[in-house]
Amino acid sequence: xxxxxxxxxxxxxxxxxxxxxxxxxxxxxxxxxxxxxxxxxxxxxxxxxxxxxxxxxxxxxxxxxxxxxxxxxxxxxxxxxxxxxxxxxxxxxxxxxxxxxxxxxxxxxxxx
Amino acid sequence: xxxxxxxxxxxxxxxxxxxxxxxxxxxxxxxxxxxxxxxxxxxxxxxxxxxxxxxxxxxxxxxxxxxxxxxxxxxxxxxxxxxxxxxxxxxxxxxxxxxxxxxxxxxxxxxxxxxxx
Numbered sequence: 001x002x003x004x005x006x007x008x009x010x011x012x013x014x015x016x017x018x019x020x021x022x023x024x025x026x027x028x029x030x031x032x033x034x035x036x037x038x039x040x041x042x043x044x045x046x047x048x049x050x051x052x053x054x055x056x057x058x059x060x061x062x063x064x065x066x067x068x069x070x071x072x073x074x075x076x077x078x079x080x081x082x083x084x085x086x087x088x089x090x091x092x093x094x095x096x097x098x099x100x101x102x103x104x105x106x107x108x109x110x111x112x
Numbered sequence: 113x114x115x116x117x118x119x120x121x122x123x124x125x126x127x128x129x130x131x132x133x134x135x136x137x138x139x140x141x142x143x144x145x146x147x148x149x150x151x152x153x154x155x156x157x158x159x160x161x162x163x164x165x166x167x168x169x170x171x172x173x174x175x176x177x178x179x180x181x182x183x184x185x186x187x188x189x190x191x192x193x194x195x196x197x198x199x200x201x202x203x204x205x206x207x208x209x210x211x212x213x214x215x216x217x218x219x220x221x222x223x224x225x226x227x228x229x
Contacts, residue, residue: 042219099145103157
């Protein structure tokens with residue numbers, strides 16, 4: 001089945017140690033999103049790619065970066081994780097000709 | 113700026129009964145989409161139902177239906193014949209325009225629904 005895959009599902013890192021989260025999709029969607037979701041809160045959009053064009057939300061900290069080497073893959077890099085960055089990170093995709101986003105299962109990040 | 117408000121942080125319902133989750137939104141746009149997403153305890157966000165603002169007819173997907181009141185900017189979700197598997201966090205979400213290069217979702221804070229046997 002076509003889907004959105006996130007690896008790893010659980011990631012533990014140390015304070016200040018760079019970490020990369022991965023998202024891949026078999027839907028061939030040209031738009032990909034990264035959301036941060038803290039416990040019992042709504043997802044918060046960090047940034048998105050429309051094809052290769054990167055769109056950063058105004059309040060996304062510089063500590064968060066992203067790469068999209070091809071249509072299928074998108075990475076979230078946290079350069080120096082702080083305790084406040086512990087959250088679930090959700091990847092979503094959408095075909096630009098449609099309106100619906102499809103979400104991956106998320107990666108739960110723990111910062112020690 | 114668009115906002116989405118879900119005024120019920122938590123709700124519970126008995127199995128097989130009907131429950132309605134509320135959502136209101138604020139926008140000056142005329143063209144937009146509304147969604148209800150479900151996030152079970154396993155945390156995968158799943159689309160439940162969607163509504164196009166230009167359509168007056170309320171969307172229906174099996175046991176799930178919406179009451180879309182455009183003038184009142186209200187978009188409630190009705191779940192009929194509730195099942196234990198409906199236990200989840202439900203998010204109401206808004207998307208302006210027709211998607212394209214943006215298509216960003218604005219989420220409400222969610223309603224935690226518990227279905228009790």
